[in-house]
Amino acid sequence: MLWTKKDLLGLEYLTAEEINIILDTAESFKEVSTREIKKVPALRGKTAVNLFYEPSTRTRVSFEVAAKRLSADVINIAAETSSVRKGETLIDTGKNIQALKADIIIMRHSCSGAANMLARSLDISVVNAGDGWHEHPTQALLDIFTLKEKLGKIEGLNVAIVGDIAHSRVARSNIWGLTKLGAKVTLCAPEMLLPPGIALTGAKTSSDLEAVLKNADAVNVLRMQFERDENAAFPEQLDYFKKFGITEEKLEKAKKNILVMHPGPINRGIEMSSGVADGRNSVILDQVTNGIAVRMAVLFLVSQARETKQGI
């Protein structure tokens, strides 16, 4: 099976085979970051453009490092300092970047579906770095890569995802990826943060963190965003930490070697205590390292697919 897609928009759109292709490719790229000269020429002469409509350090820098380790040229566009402020539309921005003969646009946008929309309007590759509440595929891929690396497999694993599931693109991408690869996913959140119909993905839901942690092989803890302008019901901060915050105390009732994950940045003392963030179960920094390998794989694969289509 080959990778044939010029874009990566979300894990909902991939088969298990396609996800495994990315993971396998990431495996081979992981070694590059351990060399003295962290470079391979795979994307030499290609131009990758980071088009970020939302602020980001972690994801943007991670993509930039990944692209550079593949020898690509990288351009960073932050929307607030670009013509977007003059009212330029998304499609126009994309077409202009395409006209500069860039090869890949890596986009983060606040509107769900923005990457889908851009991808169908352009011939060049679009990699979704997070669109609204919809998907953050490379985050889920690096989460899954980390699980596989530490636990040897995905199938049959009990993975808990804790936090604001309703508004989380990281949660959605993880749910798709994990269920497609045969993991048993449990979503743990206050009722008001579980979105409609989510059980139709095959994931289970629960508001009892203790029960969920007891059986979990890994817990992926999402960042809680309390600064919102929604009228919708939202939990109170301290109350949330008490019920859903991951603390050493709560982990005592979990499996001894449960993996604790977080997409970052961590709100210490809100979704997770400092002790847990820095503790023996945490693989949070491994996730960051693996993010480079996974993103190198994604950039490489979409670039290849485009070349194959063009008959190069």
Place this chain on the structure above:
Amino acid sequence: MSILIKNGRVIDPANKLDGVLDVFIQDNKISRVAQKIQVSAETIIDAKNKIVIPGIVDMHVHLREPGREDKETVSSATTAAAKGGITTVLAMPNTQPAMDSSKNVELLQSIINKDAKINVQICGTLSRGRLGQELSEIISLKKAGVRALSDDGSSLDNDLLMLEALKQARSAGLLAICHCEDKSLSGKGVINLGFNSTRLGLRGISNASEYKRVQRDVELSRQSGCPVHIAHVSCRESVEIIAQAKQKGYPITSETAPHYFALTEDELLGYDSNMKMNPPLRSKEDLTVIIRGLKDGIIDVIASDHAPHTENEKDIEFERAEFGVVGLETELSVSITELIDKGFLNWPELVKKLCLNPARILGLNRGSLTVGDLADLAIISDQSSWVVEKAGLVSKSRNSAFLGRSLKGLVDYTICNGTIVYQR
């Protein structure tokens, strides 16, 4: 001018006609409807193997003029309507300025007198500027000739004000058309609330935001005695509430739009903003109940809710795109494809939904082929297929939910007030 239409299958439920008959039009009126009419006529149309129906009365159309002539004008919209077999439209009042005063109504009427290709009736607003704070001068709107009142696009939130509005509408003998939406529930929603809104990461619009307001407007209709017409019914609970209201004898009528019996929320999975409208496309269960509602007579009317928007307002990020789709040119074909061909309605029933019932509800002498009435009719090749494409649409805006789809039924001729206003 005299026109003789021969050999067509004439469907006119008002006069209980369904059979191969000739129609003779003279001096702009229906002169005779009978078998094998022998008469000399200036124009003879052979309608063999075609369907002849009264001109469609579309009671929910956004003409956008005055104010947004970039989206559509009276001229372009009525041209599109004629192509769709429609001979009367009710112009919704959310224009700029809104139809909330006799002065504004007169402005629109003068545009209609100059540019309209078919009959255009005007709907006034319930509240000033549709802001839901003060009532319009309903009596002077009536005097200026409005046919109905609506704040369509919005719903009047204040119950007391709405009750007062309905009382005044009733005194003036005007129908109230209600866009039923509780904005405190629908909020910033952009598609149907459910698994699809979850998987797409979009804010959802619940069925409750519609049916709770239907409940309220039905109750206020009962209290005021004012006839209330529920606009664009989209969900099963609304159908149920309307059914019960009718059973109790309340003066309630209702309409749905073709997209609610043709399409479901699954159309949104690709983030296509040409599938974005308010109320949104709903679930398969809702669609099934809508069709049953049409069949059982709970939903009286099919109206397009033709809502043109420019490409700049549609071809952008999904949640930022305007709500609404055009529908004048596809209304009849979608109805044939989804209702007639699938066996849900027969032709006389469909003609009631498209022509007769809306005319009756608006108190217009249209929607039938009654001898002596002005001649509005459409001749249709109901077996012909066509593919909806932007290039083929004549309305100024092309934001159709049916782009790329194959539909059944093409209008060959549309006659309005005895004159051919469209010929294929």
